[in-house]
Amino acid sequence: MDEDMTAVPAGDAGDGAALLVVDRVAIGYRRNGRYVPAVGEASFEVRRGEKIMLLGPSGCGKSTILKAVAGYLRPAAGRIVVGGREAPPPGPDRAVVFQEFDQLFPWRTVLGNVVYPLRVTGVDRATARTRAVEHLELMGLGAALDSYPHQLSGGMKQRVAIARALAIDPLMLLMDEPFGALDAQTRGRLQRELATIAARTNVTLLFVTHSIDEAILLGDRVVVLAGRPSQVARIVDVAGLGGPDDPGFADARQTLRGLLAEEGEDLSRAVFD
Numbered sequence: 001m002d003e004d005m006t007a008v009p010a011g012d013a014g015d016g017a018a019l020l021v022v023d024r025v026a027i028g029y030r031r032n033g034r035y036v037p038a039v040g041e042a043s044f045e046v047r048r049g050e051k052i053m054l055l056g057p058s059g060c061g062k063s064t065i066l067k068a069v070a071g072y073l074r075p076a077a078g079r080i081v082v083g084g085r086e087a088p089p090p091g092p093d094r095a096v097v098f099q100e101f102d103q104l105f106p107w108r109t110v111l112g113n114v115v116y117p118l119r120v121t122g123v124d125r126a127t128a129r130t131r132a133v134e135h136l137e138l139m140g141l142g143a144a145l146d147s148y149p150h151q152l153s154g155g156m157k158q159r160v161a162i163a164r165a166l167a168i169d170p171l172m173l174l175m176d177e178p179f180g181a182l183d184a185q186t187r188g189r190l191q192r193e194l195a196t197i198a199a200r201t202n203v204t205l206l207f208v209t210h211s212i213d214e215a216i217l218l219g220d221r222v223v224v225l226a227g228r229p230s231q232v233a234r235i236v237d238v239a240g241l242g243g244p245d246d247p248g249f250a251d252a253r254q255t256l257r258g259l260l261a262e263e264g265e266d267l268s269r270a271v272f273d
């Protein structure tokens with residue numbers, strides 16, 4: 001089950017090239033004029049269509065890596081290559097969904113929120129509307145097109161954010177604990193829905209989580225980060241483990257628990273039941 005970092009991962013792009021290469025990346029922040037490292041050295045690759053989960057203890061730099069892949073932060077060392085382009089600036093090729101419920105435009109309807117980025121990227125009005133409706137229906141929001149964000153539950157807002165991200169047909173979908181602020185029941189439902197939609201659309205996914213179960217449910221491989229500043233401790237293959245009833249789920253959970261326990265992670269926080 002465990003996979004050596006040097007092994008060629010499953011789901012090859014066909015031409016052998018990875019869609020995302022994170023190569024010996026170090027990232028830090030300036031605090032009081034001093035460089036404070038957050039990520040010491042991280043390397044992993046993501047093939048087209050793969051679902052890669054970033055898992056690790058709180059503060060180990062998961063969001064930092066995601067923001068660097070999105071182009072919001074520049075690494076202090078190493079290379080980030082997306083679709084053959086080194087260090088690309090932020091762009092619609094990498095759609096980002098955050099944990100916070102306030103990522104929608106409050107003055108636009110649900111439909112308007114999804115149409116807007118399509119229009120900005122040059123899609124004509126009629127096509128933008130058709131594509132937005134299609135993706136909102138895919139996320140179960142067909143009846144809420146004319147609602148405003150303040151009229152929606154947290155779960156519905158996250159559905160809109162996901163529909164908006166998928167509608168622009170990004171090269172990669174970057175998700176930073178998108179279900180972290182939801183109640184357990186809604187979180188479970190959205191996890192299952194995302195798994196289905198991700199499989200159907202074959203979107204390439206980089207997903208930050210501190211939940212072992214979420215990582216196994218949604219991921220093909222789990223990049224486990226550890227240490228301060230962090231490094232990639234292990235990359236664990238969890239492909240095909242859809243739910244706790246699957247043979248192999250308990251083993252994967254055990255492996256990931258073991259890796260996090262080595263880091264002193266609070267396991268009650270790391271496992272959503």
Ligand SMILES: Nc1ncnc2c1ncn2[C@@H]1O[C@H](COP(=O)(O)OP(=O)(O)OP(=O)(O)O)[C@@H](O)[C@H]1O
Nearest residue numbers: 029030031038057058059060061062063064065210
């Ligand atoms: N804007 C910032 N300025 C200074 N330090 C920061 C900034 N953002 C993050 N850090 C620091 O970088 C480190 C990594 O933070 P990051 O948010 O990437 O971790 P994380 O693994 O995503 O954590 P969590 O699971 O708690 O969300 C932490 O020590 C954090 O305090």
